[in-house]
Amino acid sequence: MKNLNYLICILIGLGITLSSCNQSQKTNGALASSAAEKVYVAPGEQDEFYAFLSGGYSGNLTVYGLPSGRMFKEIPVFSQFPTSGYGYSEETKPMLNTSFGFVPWDDLHHPDISQTNGELDGRWIFVNGNNTPRIARVSLSTFETEEIIEVPNSAGNHSSSFITENTEYVVAGTRFSVPVPQRDMPINEYKGNFKGALSFISVAPDNGRLNLEFQVLMPGFNYDLSHPGRGKSHGWFFFSTYNTEEANSLLEVMASQNDKDFIAAVNWKKIEEYVKNGGGTKMPANYAHNVYDEETHTGTSTMIKEVVTVDPTQVPGSLYFLPTPKSPHGCDVNPTGQYIIGSGKLSADITVHSFDKMIAAIEGEKFDGEAYGIPILKFEEVLAGTVKSGGLGPLHTEFDDKGNAYTTFFISSEVVKWKVGTWEVVDRKPTYYSVGHLMIPGGNSRKPFGKYVVAMNKITKDRYLPTGPEMEHSAQIYDISGEKMELIYDFPTHGEPHYAAGCPAELLASKSKKIYRLDENKHKYATIGPDDARVERDGNEVHIYMSTIRSHFTPDNIEGIKVGDKVYFHITNHEQDFDVPHGFTIIGQGTSEILVMPGQTKTSLWEPKKVGVWPFYCTDFCSALHQEMQGYIRVSPANSNIDLSWSLGE
Amino acid sequence: MMKKASILMIIGPLFLLGLYVFPLWNIMLGAPQYPEPLGMNIYIDGIKGVSEFDIQNIDGLNHYIGMRTLPKPEDMWEFSTFPWVIGAMVALGVMIGLLGFFEKVSYKWFMGWFVLMSILGVLGMYDFNAWMVDYGTNLDPNAIMKLTNADGTPVSYKPPLFGHVKMLNFDVTSLPSTGAWLMFVGMMTTLIAFFMGKKAWQPKGEAGAVSPIKVKSNDQ
Structure with a gap:
């Protein structure tokens, strides 16, 4: 009886050895497929951590x-x-x-x-x-x-x-x-x-x-x-x-x-x-x-x-x-x-x-x-x-x-x-x-x-x-x-x-926040309603209060800027929808674009160096009409006396 | 039995009070880029977004196809009138119920209220549909996107009164909401009140002997 037990033990032992031997031979394939399942997060699914x-x-x-x-x-x-x-x-x-x-x-x-x-x-x-x-x-x-x-x-x-x-x-x-x-x-x-x-x-x-x-x-x-x-x-x-x-x-x-x-x-x-x-x-x-x-x-x-x-x-x-x-x-x-x-x-x-x-x-x-x-x-x-x-x-x-x-x-x-x-x-x-x-x-x-x-x-x-x-x-x-x-x-x-x-x-x-509330925006230079959009001059500093919504800037035509001005574009994004930022940049901008989240205000400083009519545009694809989201700013010589003016759709 | 029927007749119209709290109708707009759909709830006194900024965002999308912005309560007479009509109907219904309870009026008044409410409901639906037709077809001639059907007629953006349609990239689903279901339950309650009242009425007198319903129930 004892001998039989030993025999069974040996057989079991042998079986384990053999099966583990088989496993180690197959390891790569089997592991690879189970690893794929473990890391695969299907489209539309979310990660665990x-x-x-x-x-x-x-x-x-x-x-x-x-x-x-x-x-x-x-x-x-x-x-x-x-x-x-x-x-x-x-x-x-x-x-x-x-x-x-x-x-x-x-x-x-x-x-x-x-x-x-x-x-x-x-x-x-x-x-x-x-x-x-x-x-x-x-x-x-x-x-x-x-x-x-x-x-x-x-x-x-x-x-x-x-x-x-x-x-x-x-x-x-x-x-x-x-x-x-x-x-x-x-x-x-x-x-x-x-x-x-x-x-x-x-x-x-x-x-x-x-x-x-x-x-x-x-x-x-x-x-x-x-x-x-x-x-x-x-x-x-x-x-x-x-x-x-x-x-x-x-x-x-x-x-x-x-x-x-x-x-x-x-x-x-x-x-x-x-x-x-x-x-x-x-x-x-x-x-x-x-x-x-x-x-x-x-x-x-x-x-x-x-x-x-x-x-x-x-x-x-x-x-x-x-x-x-x-x-x-x-x-x-x-x-x-x-x-x-x-x-x-x-x-x-x-x-x-x-x-x-x-x-x-x-x-x-x-x-x-x-x-x-x-x-x-x-x-x-x-x-x-x-x-x-x-x-x-x-x-x-x-x-x-x-x-x-x-x-x-x-x-x-x-x-x-x-x-x-x-x-x-x-x-x-x-x-x-x-x-x-x-x-x-x-x-x-x-x-x-x-x-x-x-x-x-x-x-x-x-x-x-x-x-x-x-x-x-x-x-x-x-x-x-x-x-x-x-x-x-x-x-x-x-x-x-x-x-x-x-x-x-x-x-x-x-x-996780989706938007910033426009009605909580306390930015000093915010443009809360499109009617607040304006341009103000203070010496050689020009402050442009600009708003964005799909798909235009308000205002989008600005005149009366002069070479040597420091032009602050204060952009307020009027969207209140998840994932609708608007970007802003202007030709010759010496910094970077800015990306403005819904309800947010950001400021880009531009120092025009050349006379001309210069374009600005939205850098973030915001709608089917994103490519139309653009405007012009007229830069006159430093000694010109053209008044500030701004408009949209005129 | 008539007392029980009258109590139901008192309770039924009270369900309509839910219309002051819950939306009558709900329209949802889903699209690939809106995994969380936009939606509007239509109340008897105005339209509200399902999420806070939905109305603003629906208007933002609608401007591409030249639809007017969604009406504010002051823009439509319906939103100031409907709350009064509903209030009057609740008061009337409860009064009929009370009078029924004290056996001052017959069960037929219950049906009268139900029929009147049904007529008003159908009129309301007709008005609602007419507004949607106007809203969905009366578009800005300078719209950014002017889409036409195969036969050259302009595409209509009228949401369905009931059910689902595919509108450009949007799946639009329009269904009665909690307020409407409460109204339905309330009206059904008054209908039950009518039949209960009718049943209770019969053994008392011979007045209704010629009624076909009565004949039927006698057969049983």
Whole structure:
């Protein structure tokens, strides 16, 4: 009887081997067809998730659908965008104002969606400008940039723009340490003199308005990435550091000497309280705060002259260093807030710190010396575990809702799935090629939606038709609903995505605005009714109050303009129908066209240089009579005395 | 039994009050580029868009083919008259019901009200249709698009009174709406009231003996 059982066991075993053998032979075909079904969103159907991918050096934010990988929109944030006139129109130029003047570009890095109680709430998305330090807030009902605040005392705004779990703060940490305040000094006196500013920018719960509340002035390390504590660790913020050597040249070598750098644990609640009680130092500063008002359709820029700085050594218990091997890059916190994952980017392993152990080590004063008066916790006292991955160059980690973590490995070009708590590697899949960030919708919150992971590559080399030396980046979508990850799609992404944020479609789709109400338009130069259309002269400034409706401009014949005038075309779109924008441009226009949404007013400044009769037209195909939507403006010599006149249909 | 019939006769006309709240008729215009169709609800006192800006957008489209803009309440006498007519009919109906309840009038008055309401309804429909004919055919001679049928006559843009037609790129569907259905229910209620009243009336006296209906029911 026993023998028979053994025989059956062997036969079953053999059967499994054979069938799995067959499977692996068929894998390609079978997988390909099921993958197609998984990513196919039929015409007329909608995606399950929104994905917001940073556009990196494009300066903008792109919106995609998952699982289809279809791009829906590019939202201009830090870069001028001729498609809509963002950064060219008079209303949006102030959005790009900084203490360095008008800066029409930035390197956009890390999108983060607003949260309530640690869960995505879909009100706003925050992004950081890395080069000229700025934080932007983008509305998720209009999908437009509403606010940009410059970050003083910062340089290379990289460990940004991550939010606390009730969107109390959007946090912006500096990558480069710099003299604070900036001054003329020898570069090689960096060590001990430069500072790294970690900025805490509050977000008003009702309208999202940003205010730089305080800056924590840290030792002169590089602050690479950060993530908020959540759940039990809410109130803390974690920053990875490198160059704790404080080298100022050839960092490639000089900043890689220490076996361990730090993850800085900042108790922002303690510092907040300290500042509320009058702590901190008011330091003179000069930074821009730019706000776009949805009702006036106009941006304004205000320079702020002061910032509160905090020396963390003056706030006991507010800051500790957690030793972390090999220049950690990603610094990620799991959904329960218990584990802080440090990815030593020169390492094969992933270091996981325990929040509970950290608190115990602080209480037990298990210190291993200090750095600039800041206690360094003993490595083994805070270590929860190490993921022995077998990969090389871990960068970033996201989480699903089943207790798994997914870490990208840049050097070995793969995504590795591992179990939080046991640290065992469950699965690994290659990426194409050299993955940087990855994103699971809600994967940086208490409530991830663990159905897909998007891996965004750093190397532009891809597997598509070649398009010359320069090409877009490539991303992969993996189905992570099962035990093993399954690669289901490749798609190109715009710019170089540094991180992304995603959320279920139903969180945003229903509240996405379709038009702006004309009766709520409070633009200073709005033309609310066609009878208000007119032309006014004020010295050499001419203001044209113009309205548009399918398919004509009111007025469309204008005379009395002179060479040397500054002509402001204030265009108000009278349509109140979804998807009927009108565009405007005029010959010799030195900026871009403007695209005016229904109910909106936008202004294009034109400075005529030549005498003549010059045409303008609608740039957006608005109706069957779009081609008829045109007009003329007569430009006379500077000394002419032709009166202003305007008309339509005469 | 006559009391019950009278109560129905009181309730029936009250359904017409729904016309002050709900639209009488609904016309929807869908097209490929309007996956969410435009629509208008016709009330007894004016026309409103199904969505806020639908009227403005329908007018915007209609200007291509030279149709006049949709009438505002002050543009048509019907919109100021209909609410009074409906009010009068409700009052009349309820009064007849009450008089029936106290046996001051016979069930025949119920039918009288029903017939009068039906005549007014048919007149209303006739008027509505006449307006649509005028609106859909009396076009601006300088219209941007002047379309003709195969025989050279101008295309009519008259919406159907009832049902669906394809009009250029638009699918136009015209159907009674909540107000009309309530009116229908109300009128049917008065009709039931009439028959109930009639049934109740019979055993009491011989007056209706010659009625064919009565003969029939006797046979049963």
